[in-house]
Amino acid sequence: MTGGSRLRSRLDSPRVLGIVLVAPAAILLLGLIAYPLLWGVWLSMTSATLGATGVFVGLQNYAVILADPVFRGAAMFSVLYTLLAEAGKLALGLALALILNQSFRGQRAARALMLLPWVAPTVLSALAWLWLLDPQFSAVSWLLVRMHLISRNLDFLGTPASARASLIVVNIWRGLPYFAIGYLAGLQSISKDLYEAAAIDGAAGWQAFRRITWPLLAPITTILVAFSSIFTLTDFQLIWTITRGGPTDATQVFTTLAYQRAIVAGQLGEGAAIAISPIVFMIVLAFFVVRSVREQ
Amino acid sequence: MLHPDRRRFLELSAAGLGAAGLAGALPGAAGAATASPFKPEKGATLQLLRWTGFVKNDDIIWAEHTKNFTAQTGVPVEIQELNWPDVTPKAALAAQVGSGPDIVMGWNDDPFIYPDKLLDMSDLAEYMGKQHGGYYDTARAYCYDPDVKRWVALPVGVTGNAVVYRQSWMREAGFESFPKDFPGFLKLAQGLKKIDHPCGFSLGHAVGDANSWTHLVLWGFGGKQTNPDNSIAINSSETANALEYARQLYEVMIPGVSGWLDPSNNQAFLAGQCSMTMNGISIWYVAKDQFPAMAPDIFHALPPYGPSKQHSIMNNFTSAYIFKYSKYPQAAKEYLRYMLDEAQAAPWVTGMRGYVTLALKGYAELPIWTSDPKITPYRDSMEVTRFDGYNGRPGRAPAQALDEFVIVDMFADVAVNKMTPKDAMRKAEARLMTIYKHT
Numbered sequence A: 001m002t003g004g005s006r007l008r009s010r011l012d013s014p015r016v017l018g019i020v021l022v023a024p025a026a027i028l029l030l031g032l033i034a035y036p037l038l039w040g041v042w043l044s045m046t047s048a049t050l051g052a053t054g055v056f057v058g059l060q061n062y063a064v065i066l067a068d069p070v071f072r073g074a075a076m077f078s079v080l081y082t083l084l085a086e087a088g089k090l091a092l093g094l095a096l097a098l099i100l101n102q103s104f105r106g107q108r109a110a111r112a113l114m115l116l117p118w119v120a121p122t123v124l125s126a127l128a129w130l131w132l133l134d135p136q137f138s139a140v141s142w143l144l145v146r147m148h149l150i151s152r153n154l155d156f157l158g159t160p161a162s163a164r165a166s167l168i169v170v171n172i173w174r175g176l177p178y179f180a181i182g183y184l185a186g187l188q189s190i191s192k193d194l195y196e197a198a199a200i201d202g203a204a205g206w207q208a209f210r211r212i213t214w215p216l217l218a219p220i221t222t223i224l225v226a227f228s229s230i231f232t233l234t235d236f237q238l239i240w241t242i243t244r245g246g247p248t249d250a251t252q253v254f255t256t257l258a259y260q261r262a263i264v265a266g267q268l269g270e271g272a273a274i275a276i277s278p279i280v281f282m283i284v285l286a287f288f289v290v291r292s293v294r295e296q
Numbered sequence B: 001m002l003h004p005d006r007r008r009f010l011e012l013s014a015a016g017l018g019a020a021g022l023a024g025a026l027p028g029a030a031g032a033a034t035a036s037p038f039k040p041e042k043g044a045t046l047q048l049l050r051w052t053g054f055v056k057n058d059d060i061i062w063a064e065h066t067k068n069f070t071a072q073t074g075v076p077v078e079i080q081e082l083n084w085p086d087v088t089p090k091a092a093l094a095a096q097v098g099s100g101p102d103i104v105m106g107w108n109d110d111p112f113i114y115p116d117k118l119l120d121m122s123d124l125a126e127y128m129g130k131q132h133g134g135y136y137d138t139a140r141a142y143c144y145d146p147d148v149k150r151w152v153a154l155p156v157g158v159t160g161n162a163v164v165y166r167q168s169w170m171r172e173a174g175f176e177s178f179p180k181d182f183p184g185f186l187k188l189a190q191g192l193k194k195i196d197h198p199c200g201f202s203l204g205h206a207v208g209d210a211n212s213w214t215h216l217v218l219w220g221f222g223g224k225q226t227n228p229d230n231s232i233a234i235n236s237s238e239t240a241n242a243l244e245y246a247r248q249l250y251e252v253m254i255p256g257v258s259g260w261l262d263p264s265n266n267q268a269f270l271a272g273q274c275s276m277t278m279n280g281i282s283i284w285y286v287a288k289d290q291f292p293a294m295a296p297d298i299f300h301a302l303p304p305y306g307p308s309k310q311h312s313i314m315n316n317f318t319s320a321y322i323f324k325y326s327k328y329p330q331a332a333k334e335y336l337r338y339m340l341d342e343a344q345a346a347p348w349v350t351g352m353r354g355y356v357t358l359a360l361k362g363y364a365e366l367p368i369w370t371s372d373p374k375i376t377p378y379r380d381s382m383e384v385t386r387f388d389g390y391n392g393r394p395g396r397a398p399a400q401a402l403d404e405f406v407i408v409d410m411f412a413d414v415a416v417n418k419m420t421p422k423d424a425m426r427k428a429e430a431r432l433m434t435i436y437k438h439t
Helices: A003-012 A014-043 A060-066 A069-100 A107-114 A122-132 A139-146 A160-188 A192-200 A205-233 A237-242 A254-264 A268-276 A279-295 B004-025 B056-073 B084-097 B122-131 B137-143 B167-172 B182-194 B209-220 B237-251 B262-270 B282-290 B329-340 B342-351 B361-365 B396-403 B406-415 B421-438
Strands: B046-051 B077-082 B103-107 B154-159 B162-166 B276-279 B298-301 B316-322 B356-358
Touching: A003 A014, A014 A268, A060 A069, A060 A268, A069 A107, A069 A160, A069 A205, A069 A254, A069 B421, A107 A160, A122 A139, A122 A160, A122 A237, A160 A205, A160 A237, A192 A205, A205 A279, A237 A254, A254 A268, A254 B084, B046 B084, B046 B329, B056 B077, B056 B329, B056 B342, B077 B084, B084 B103, B103 B329, B122 B154, B122 B329, B137 B154, B137 B316, B154 B329, B162 B167, B167 B182, B167 B298, B182 B237, B182 B276, B209 B237, B209 B262, B209 B276, B209 B406, B237 B406, B237 B421, B262 B276, B262 B282, B276 B282, B282 B298, B316 B329, B329 B342, B342 B356, B342 B361, B396 B406, B396 B421, B406 B421
Parallel strands: B046 B077, B046 B103
Antiparallel strands: B103 B316, B154 B316, B154 B356, B162 B276, B162 B298
16 A cells, blocks of 8 residues: 555545544634733733743732722723713714615615725824814814814813714724625625515514614624624724823723833833733624524 | 033044045945944845834935945845834844844844843943944943943944924913923913914823823932832932823813823824924924925924922933844944944934934034034924833833823823822733733
8 A cells, every 4th residue: 555545545634634624723713812812811920021031920010000090091991981982883883884775876886985995004094083183283173173063173072971982983994885885795695575564564664673783683693793892802003003092091902001001111011911901802792703604 | 611521522523524425436345334443344245124214315325325335335225114113122032033134223122121132232332322422321321231230232322302382372372481390381382272273182092192291200200100219219219290280281181181192293284284292303304395385384392390309201212232142243233333323323413303312412513403403402302201111120021011101101101091099000000010020
């Protein structure tokens, strides 16, 4: 028996072939996700700094960040940012999908244009927003002043509340197409027969939406919300480009604070603890995604 | 009367200029490189990591001089430039993994974060000090490690800050000359607001601009972050006075400064919306080239002093250090010596119109500083610079406090968030205690 034919006969076994086919993906996942994650967990339990490997300190870094009001503020805003941005994206994304699901002239162009915020590089769109929100040069303020709706420029990024609200709006703008395109696909998979049957029974408009559209969109809603929440909770570029976590740390989130502590200030251990801490939320979200996928 | 060091420097530089000129005229001739005590290793190559120039001539002239160095010594130098706040983390990473650039031009406390990874620079630092009139105190504080009793970096200089203002508006506000002290400065700011040309100083997370003026006010009132033993000293009546002063100043500033990042004040000033700010020479530099109608009205002044009666400014300090892992330490030292020798340093600083003020005292005599009165205030930037974390010791803790905007946020808490000075000081004190305890 030659070497080649021996290999062929081994690969004929489903057990061996399965392992061989899964191996590249498994190695990639282990090398690019599991290893850095575990390394991050280890770092978070050391006194490592940029320049020194440090020693094992147990949960001390977690105790330090939990006692730190800046971390607690960042955790609060991360959750608020995610919740409000997801709610906004869901509502507006669904509305946009319902509109784009209608037949009208220019429908294809509208669908393509809608994707722009999603496909544009985040840093570029964040820079554009930085100008739109600038206290001196904001085009939004300029327009409102010209329309005599306000007397002087709005200070979008100057106070904690306005800076937080501005970032949530920018995040909604950026993530909207993801929801819209997902919902659009969902809407198109709903059989028209259902609506016709409902119409015969006297249900239309809001009732049809509530009884047919929304329940049938539920599975895709779970996936969209779960994936998008993970993206939002780990958002970095928008916030770092527009506010750098300011004013007075009001817009710090897990990622910006972890970057500031670990990379800028060199406190790798503390930064890793901050970066690892949202993992609890991630696990919950991942659970919903996996469950939803299985149900389908 | 000239300082003896300066006189010595002028004598040396007159001779040096001729030698450099000759070396320039005869490429490859035995010029400065052979006169130097640092002899590049055979087959040496170097990598330099530095910050991207703030003004365009910086990079151009630096690259040109590097090319000349390679022509004279045969040592190729690869220059990598990064946005200035990104140099520190990259250098720290190189220190940790033990490979990367041979030479780094970093910022402030960098050398004190990993002094054991750095080459002893004492021979080069002392040689340059002797050649060029010695160093300012702050340069020594940032580059000489008293614990190991050696220079861990070669001082380069600061990107100096001065008050940048529109003279016509200052006069319209009732001031013939720029006020020298804090009360006069506040009155000027209030006057500018009255004529609808308010001033603006960043209170956002602007690394350079927000730190520079808040530290000026803090130190001007006699406040300080730490004592010499690194115990926290921020909670004091001096700091409270500084915060109260800043609150009054904020009231007459242009709206939006609490969201300003580093480019914001430059943009607002050049757009004619802000009459006075604190900045490097870059605003005027850009105006001269791109806003010729505005440039003649832009003036600079040394920032005012407070009750402490001392000019004390937070300027970003840059130094050059060499990692021990470098295979070519002598070549690296020779490169730095060459680049900061007068034949190169003078055209570099001149080409930047004084954007960098060098740490060697002798260079205060360069003609560029008096070539235009608008440049002169930046000549003294080294003299008036205090190190971050004053009055403690340079190191990781003050660097982290600066990176986390502890002082800036304390000022913003009072001015913008309407916190009482007492509460803002306590908040800053708590954060500083954590930082200093864990670093």
